[in-house]
Amino acid sequence: MNINIHEDQTLQALIDRVIPADEYPSGWEAGVGDFIERILSTDLTVRIRFVEEGLGLLQQESRARHNDTDFANLPHEAQDKIIEDLLAGKTAIDWMISATEFIMLIIRLTIQGFYSDPDNGGNHDAISWKMINYHMGPRDAFWPTIDATPPQTISWDTISSSYEIIVVGAGAGGGVAACVLAEAGHRVLLIERGDWLTATMLRPDHLRNQRTMLGYDTPAGPPADGNPRVHSTSAGDAIVNPTDPQWSNNAMTVGGGTRVFGAQAWRFCPEDFRMATTYGIPEGSSLADWPITYEDLAPFYDRAEWEIGVSGDPSGDSIAGPRARGYPMPPLHSNTATTVLRRGAEALTQKTGPVPLLINSVARDGRGACLRCGACVGFGCPGEFKNGTHNTVIPRAIETGRCDVLISTQVERLLTDTNGVVTGVAIVTDANGYIQRRTVNAGQVVLSAGAIETARLLLNSTSTQEPNGIGNNYDQVGRNLQGHVYTGALGIFDTPIQDCYGPGPTISTNDYRHHNDGIIGGAMLANEFVPTPLNVWSTLTTSHIISLWGIAGKQGMRDLYTRLSLIQGPIQEIPNPEARVTLDPKVRDKFGMPVARLSGNIHPEDYKAADFIANKAAEWLTASGAKTVIPLSRSKSEGPSGGQHQAGTCRMGTDPATSVTDKWGRLWGHQNVHIADGSIHVTNGGVNPVLTILANAYRISDHLAIKLAAEENVIENTSKNSVNVVRE
Template sequence: MVDARRHGPKAVEAVPPLGRTETQTLAALFDTVVPPDDAPGGWHGGGAALLREHLNGFLDWAVPVLSAAIEAVDQAARDMFGSTFADLPALERAHVLANVLQGEELSAVDHAERADRPIDTVIELALQAYYGGTREPAGWQLTGFRPVPEGVEEIEPDPVPHVRPGALEPEYDVIVVGAGAGGGMAAAELAARGRRVLLVERSRPFSNAELRGNHLQGKRQQLHDVIAGPGRGSPRVLELADGSTRVLRGDGPGTDYGLVAMALGGGTRVWQAMSWRFLPQDFAMASTYGVPDRSTLVDWPFGYDELEPYYERAEWELGVSGDSASAAATRAPRRRAFPMPALRDNGLRAPYTEAATRLGWNACPIPFAINSVPRAGRAACVGCPQCVGHACPVDAKNGTHNTAIPRAIETGNCDLLMSTQVTEVLHDQRGHARGVRAFHVADGTVSELTIRARSIVVAAGAMETPRLLLASGLGNDWVGRNHHTHAAAGAVAAEAPVSKEYVGPGHCVATLDFVHAGGAPWGGGVIFDLPTMLPVETAAMGRASAASFGVVHKRWMRESPLPLGVLSMVQEIPHELSRVSVAPTVRDRFGMPVARLRGCAHEASGEAAEFIRERCVDWVTELGGQGISSDSYPGGSRGGEHSGGTVRMGADPARSAADPQGRLHGTANVFVADASLHPTNGGFNPGLTAMACALRVAALMP
């Protein structure tokens, strides 16, 4: 055993803007949360590095909270032991910390506000620094986590070429707003057809290295200012159930904000890459199940057969791996096999499939937009454990950033303009668009642009697309309405006879037996194995399962297996009150009205989620799981990565925002090409469907 005192807080350098004495107390606090032993404690194991690097950056909000925590433990230490906190032995420091934390839990009025819970916040930050960090923290070695498998050489792809404002043409045939799943596919199709296209993306160019390995600012974790997020100056307004509102910062945690990754490729840059087709029944939900009260549920204006050729194109142009003989292929009729075989087993497919078989269910490999074999000059998946929410270390994960958009540019017909936010679609009173107004940011300098085009395609996502249209005075009353994501359910075992390893891509096996089948109400949804949890996520779970901090928590992190269980995506029945509108008084840094989000869960979605929750428990029980916990979520999210429906398609302008070809009602040349078009969102991840719809919109544009 190494002498723990060598990791102690006695000789520490000040972390500005904190003074030396404050820093010593803070170091003692971090080492009390994660005590040093044969591994470093919380301060040297990640806390000092995190605060030195980011206390004047994305953690600037924490300075007064940390000061309050320091004052609280010093006062308690003097009251209890007649000494400052940093001068106490480790056991007495732990006693002080537990005592102050208990008092905080009893007295805090609003635990959602960090200022009301400074001790809890320090514990949270210490665990995040040790097990997450923004560089390799000590907790990774402690838990056996490796961000990249041993022996794998990371690859940094060449940047995608983009133009400067001075190189823009006087006029384009089409401006595509948003270089994500839909916008990337639409731009590629239009450029291939000889249209002169400008693809506009609001994010700056990111390297792949910037979008992985940071578990505090990653897209999926959303613990702090997300790297692939809007940043400062881009607030949103959240409307609560009682009608009151709260302004959300664009550089805060992404959960309430409803964050969709803002990067070249949009969500496909860092997605988990599940690539499901919707089933035929998903296009006729109202006809199949009826329309419950207070719902905006309708059928799609066309059926599965209309979209099938575009599904095929999306799979082959993107690159999808799957088992062409499985339910993932046969439940949705297809004319062509997957481009690549299914990804290799991560060690769990066999036991999950065997358990499903004993239940009388079918299970199959999940189709992924990830190379299972080398393809298109890029490597096959290496099984890194942080695929979900992070960029790929070998560029094996497929998105529009490394498929459709480069192909569009290679035609010579497409220019890509980065770091540019479109704030208005310019049009006349007849709804004929003539261009866009936008703001370009480079090296801290903002320049306003007016760019002309014969047609506009808006593909900024199901929250930003209606925002732009409404801010521009375009569209009918259905723009922004019908917003929905997914309901969900899951079950997790405390103990199981099989164990999960840190092997990607995270998911491996699924059952479709409760998607429009098996007695599932309202379309049900797909059930699949639990993703690989990162150490920082496991540490948060440990606070509830073992102890908030200290020796017991650290031992739990060393000894506890990764959680084993299942999750699901459940069809959400859209509620009439869920919508995206624009705030009348709050504006972003460019003067554009911000999005106002309201979510309301429909009871039908809750019914479906509860049914699926019971099936989740059945599967985990059959796996041999013990101490199973489960939950269901009825939907009603204010926004998120599966958002859709806010500019839904339909033949009748009285019940839809866009026509069946994606043209915005009331306009001559404004089209939408993202998940905003989806009347319903299926019981699957909707990414592939958004791309297929975008291809169709672009192919049918006059």
């Protein structure tokens, strides 16, 4: 790096106009220079030359405007004028690079260095957090010492050549399936594309987490290099990497999304399984009923709640159908916002209750109770208080001695014999730049790689009998891609309402999940997770409440952070057959495998529902006393939904012509291939879907275990009868 960050007066002056000094230090004084030096020498090495050129051109711009005066020596008003002009694209000299892009990059890096966690090099002594009164952990919290050693995994060289069952993907569904099948006595290989990350590897990094896409690799996501996807719109195809929101990132590590989720554990309600019957089928949609009912899934919801561990109160999920019992743990404690929002809900005669969470509210299963830190959703839990498959069912599977866990390995395709019967999988790994491949045989294969990657795997697995991909003779694999359009409203109160006691969601309403006039479906609404300072800055600037830069932006953050409340929820999307996953004909990943191409749009009805729910959230905040309320709804930008709630690409059904699996998640035409992730969802509910993924995985793997036991019993009885015949 030719630029000497700490001696460049132009850069220092520029940073100090983005974050000027007042009662609190300026950006430079708070360590932004240290942050930029670190980030340019690690994550953003490709931007070094751009920054060097930009600083040189800024100096020339200043001298051209102000009689050869350096930018650093100009009065603040003159510096600000140059910044304003460059942001608007007005220059006095010919810039060989984009002046606006350069200034925006410095603003973004300055904001990141000032407001992100100190471990990233800036924000010395967490000074900006003190300024806005944000704290990442309770000040009196005592974090337990966690064993950072993952359970033993199998090495590439010691994998058996054959297993009874291979489970692809060690997330919510795959973890449950591996446990159920191993405990039923079967030899299982659980294959995970990512690593087994420890709590220390998932530190609360405000720049690199699953909730904040700032262009940096995240520990739980695949590296940007070598893992592209194609995002297709009417404007053309764009190659995107996992740090781009259009990639639709899903955590790839043992435990999958349960490592970094917000842990909201809602049941789908009876209407969610009967959407077409309840509302009819909108034009241009593929809305359909599930082939199962709430009553079919209820016992498995109960099992997931008690075996994985949910804290809550049934009154908070009263819209769901009948329950056999309550939750195994009481709800987490309220925070400052709860009382305020409850009063507003009462004024609207709106029913409310606590949010069910896959988080320990009391010590359970050898792990402690949540300390209520302010860094939950998108982050790993330093105390392992969140309940995921990595710290519940997968260790149980390993303890049987019948489950091998293979990490850092990608499944390229399913293998078939000459009759088109699936016989196993082809796998690949990158061992320090050396690519290795091999095949593993199995009598049964369970796919749980997430809606996008499960569809991609099936499409990439062709045979003579199924040249367009296994299970895809009716062109259904990859269609009906759904996620969740999030919508809600932002409220600003006169007094503090954000106390930073996490996880954050403490009060919710299900009044708008269904039966809203003129709306198909709806959404649950709840107060949001404790927001990081960077996310608040983004929300306030995109909502035009505070300035991107300057003293007004800094003071706006200080004034508003504790007075903000965000209420939002995920609307029930209407499936669209043209929102889909296909294989791109040209783009390949680092292993040479065709990448997923995401295309299509959300259905027009989703915009109506999003606006409706945003207005309901705004009404709630207004009734609660918010003085400024801004509805936040989905933009009209093109592209399908997806992300961490991705679903629908291998939907269950009763007809192979309109679905990919039967009601047991069994691939049509393949008795020995099952799917146990969100891709089998016909619709995705107006709530977070993880509990439904867990419950369905229990239901499907239980059924498979019973089926295999019955087959073994028949074989055993047949064998005994044959012996008897011989003896006779």
